[in-house]
Amino acid sequence: MEKIPLYEQIKEALLGRLASDHWRPGELLPSEPKLAEEFDVSQGTIRRALDDLVSQGLLVRHQGRGTAVTEHTPFGFFHLFRGDGARELPQSKTLRISSNQASRTERDSLELASGKQVIRILRVRYLNLEPKIFETISVSSDLFPGLVKMSARDLPNTVYRFYEQEFGVPIVGKRERLRAATATKSEARYLHVEVGTPLLEIECVAYSHRTQPIEWRISRCLTDEHYYCNPPESA
Amino acid sequence: MEKIPLYEQIKEALLGRLASDHWRPGELLPSEPKLAEEFDVSQGTIRRALDDLVSQGLLVRHQGRGTAVTEHTPFGFFHLFRGDGARELPQSKTLRISSNQASRTERDSLELASGKQVIRILRVRYLNLEPKIFETISVSSDLFPGLVKMSARDLPNTVYRFYEQEFGVPIVGKRERLRAATATKSEARYLHVEVGTPLLEIECVAYSHRTQPIEWRISRCLTDEHYYCNPPESA
DNA sequence: CAGTGGTCTAGACCACGGA
DNA sequence: CCGTGGTCTAGACCACTGG
Numbered sequence: 001m002e003k004i005p006l007y008e009q010i011k012e013a014l015l016g017r018l019a020s021d022h023w024r025p026g027e028l029l030p031s032e033p034k035l036a037e038e039f040d041v042s043q044g045t046i047r048r049a050l051d052d053l054v055s056q057g058l059l060v061r062h063q064g065r066g067t068a069v070t071e072h073t074p075f076g077f078f079h080l081f082r083g084d085g086a087r088e089l090p091q092s093k094t095l096r097i098s099s100n101q102a103s104r105t106e107r108d109s110l111e112l113a114s115g116k117q118v119i120r121i122l123r124v125r126y127l128n129l130e131p132k133i134f135e136t137i138s139v140s141s142d143l144f145p146g147l148v149k150m151s152a153r154d155l156p157n158t159v160y161r162f163y164e165q166e167f168g169v170p171i172v173g174k175r176e177r178l179r180a181a182t183a184t185k186s187e188a189r190y191l192h193v194e195v196g197t198p199l200l201e202i203e204c205v206a207y208s209h210r211t212q213p214i215e216w217r218i219s220r221c222l223t224d225e226h227y228y229c230n231p232p233e234s235a
Numbered sequence: 236m237e238k239i240p241l242y243e244q245i246k247e248a249l250l251g252r253l254a255s256d257h258w259r260p261g262e263l264l265p266s267e268p269k270l271a272e273e274f275d276v277s278q279g280t281i282r283r284a285l286d287d288l289v290s291q292g293l294l295v296r297h298q299g300r301g302t303a304v305t306e307h308t309p310f311g312f313f314h315l316f317r318g319d320g321a322r323e324l325p326q327s328k329t330l331r332i333s334s335n336q337a338s339r340t341e342r343d344s345l346e347l348a349s350g351k352q353v354i355r356i357l358r359v360r361y362l363n364l365e366p367k368i369f370e371t372i373s374v375s376s377d378l379f380p381g382l383v384k385m386s387a388r389d390l391p392n393t394v395y396r397f398y399e400q401e402f403g404v405p406i407v408g409k410r411e412r413l414r415a416a417t418a419t420k421s422e423a424r425y426l427h428v429e430v431g432t433p434l435l436e437i438e439c440v441a442y443s444h445r446t447q448p449i450e451w452r453i454s455r456c457l458t459d460e461h462y463y464c465n466p467p468e469s470a
Numbered sequence: 471c472a473g474t475g476g477t478c479t480a481g482a483c484c485a486c487g488g489a
Numbered sequence: 490c491c492g493t494g495g496t497c498t499a500g501a502c503c504a505c506t507g508g
Binding site: 055081175176177178179180181182196198199200201203221222223227228229230231 | 458
């Protein structure tokens with residue numbers, strides 16, 4: 001028999017509601033006394049559950065106002081900084097959106113059954129108006145119906161909010177792997193550098209609640225004027 | 236007037252004892268009721284302070300045993316993984332230990348006054364017996380008296396434990412910046428690759444308690460068979 | 471077994487935000 | 490002003506560790 005603490009059960013219940021869009025990002029949750037009454041536990045137990053979700057980054061507390069679902073800023077997940085430490089929001093130009101049979105790597109990363117389809121997005125991202133990142137994104141076709149028929153022009157700059165608003169798929173965590181690489185011919189063309197220029201390769205799997213993988217992404221970045229920061233800069 | 240919560244004051248007090256080596260790594264702290272009595276607060280307040288320090292990675296709890304000062308494993312801070320996800324401990328060969336006037340970058344990173352001396356350590360690190368990392372380390376001469384007179388042969392494989400045990404300087408946090416680079420002539424020689432081979436450059440400032448910078452390090456890594464992982468793999 | 475941390479309760483008072 | 494979360498208390502019972 002498993003012995004699961006009350007606050008874990010409550011976390012799980014709240015997680016379910018968050019995942020199913022029961023509350024929208026930015027929306028206030030019921031107050032702690034309300035939740036305590038609903039789950040028939042003490043306020044302290046509710047606090048413990050909420051605290052955990054806050055430290056996971058899913059909720060934000062505001063004294064005097066309430067506890068709200070986190071609104072993910074475009075910055076939240078972007079780890080590239082300018083040499084002087086300033087943050088800069090990338091502009092994106094989507095090159096192609098296509099649908100394909102998932103490759104072995106895509107199936108592994110996204111935990112897809114063999115034979116499943118994925119949607120691939122190819123884009124170039126600009127920092128300070130200069131092309132700095134060449135990026136390929138893969139997501140399951142099942143989770144994003146109709147995405148493949150979108151025009152490249154209509155794909156927004158930052159896709160995580162878009163995933164959430166258009167397809168109800170929230171991105172709340174990611175795991176990244178970094179390597180050094182060199183520019184291929186096509187990357188060199190898009191990034192205006194020579195073939196063989198060193199690039200920082202960031203392979204990223206983004207997760208929704210409960211660690212379900214949603215998106216697999218490879219970003220190949222020019223780091224002549226930027227760097228990847230861990231942990232992200234405070235400012 | 237500042238209003239500082241009790242648990243923050245207690246954290247600060249405990250932090251002071253940790254920094255001054257009042258308790259050794261691995262050693263058990265007094266129990267929660269003992270600490271509560273000593274600080275004249277309730278056990279809950281002590282728990283809150285300890286919880287915070289645990290989540291900072293400074294303490295570890297063991298139900299039924301007690302709360303202990305974290306012993307930092309050599310793995311704790313090493314973020315390079317093999318392609319298959321396995322962790323591997325690097326072997327190190329120290330090439331040179333020297334003392335120099337701190338450069339501008341070193342002064343900035345280590346928050347040193349101008350004119351201060353630093354000790355520089357040059358080494359090559361091996362993964363699976365192959366040279367994979369070329370590393371330069373800088374620390375303040377003031378904090379590590381006598382280090383410069385050590386033989387390169389006697390410098391241990393992993394230096395953070397060494398800093399703590401020999402000089403009473405604990406490393407409890409770090410900030411890393413990553414870039415793509417290419418091998419210089421001397422790096423190419425030591426790493427057995429060609430000049431221009433892409434390298435992952437990790438610039439790292441390591442901190443002791445209360446965010447005092449202790450060590451500045453640049454690691455230039457071959458990532459043909461390894462990657463940098465964020466967050467670190469669970470296993 | 472005694473002592474530890476882990477969970478949970480019920481209450482108090484405070485600081486802040488918005489109406 | 491009221492309702493929110495933030496801090497703090499005092500106590501209960503449980504689960505685990507060690508001798």
